[in-house]
Amino acid sequence: MLHLVPALASETDTTELPRCKGCNAEIRPHRTTEADFPGTSASWGNNQCRLCDYEACGKDPADRFISVERVGYLSSIRAGIESDRQRRGIPAEGSLAGRIPITEFLAQIS
Numbered sequence: 618m619l620h621l622v623p624a625l626a627s628e629t630d631t632t633e634l635p636r637c638k639g640c641n642a643e644i645r646p647h648r649t650t651e652a653d654f655p656g657t658s659a660s661w662g663n664n665q666c667r668l669c670d671y672e673a674c675g676k677d678p679a680d681r682f683i684s685v686e687r688v689g690y691l692s693s694i695r696a697g698i699e700s701d702r703q704r705r706g707i708p709a710e711g712s713l714a715g716r717i718p719i720t721e722f723l724a725q726i727s
């Protein structure tokens with residue numbers, strides 16, 4: 618799968634970006650930043666920006682804290698994922714199988 622690189626993303630016409638179903642803010646593509654698409658919001662799932670997603674779930678958008686219990690739960694999920702990766706022989710730093718560095722990709726299309 619080809620991912621959008623920032624140099625290409627900034628050239629993309631932003632008038633066709635999807636909009637948040639809650640506040641109508643433009644939602645930038647995944648794996649891009651606000652620097653790539655100034656004035657846009659990150660996708661937070663369900664066709665919403667973070668603020669609208671938080672409000673839809675009854676959460677305070679200004680509350681950026683996580684409960685200690687949730688940290689433990691998420692840590693156990695992460696440990697399970699890492700254990701599975703080790704069992705499949707994937708090195709801790711990840712695998713480059715089937716991938717090339719972005720710099721190599723850019724050199725190929727220049």
Ligand SMILES: [Zn+2]
Binds near residue numbers: 637639640642669
């Ligand atoms: Zn929104």
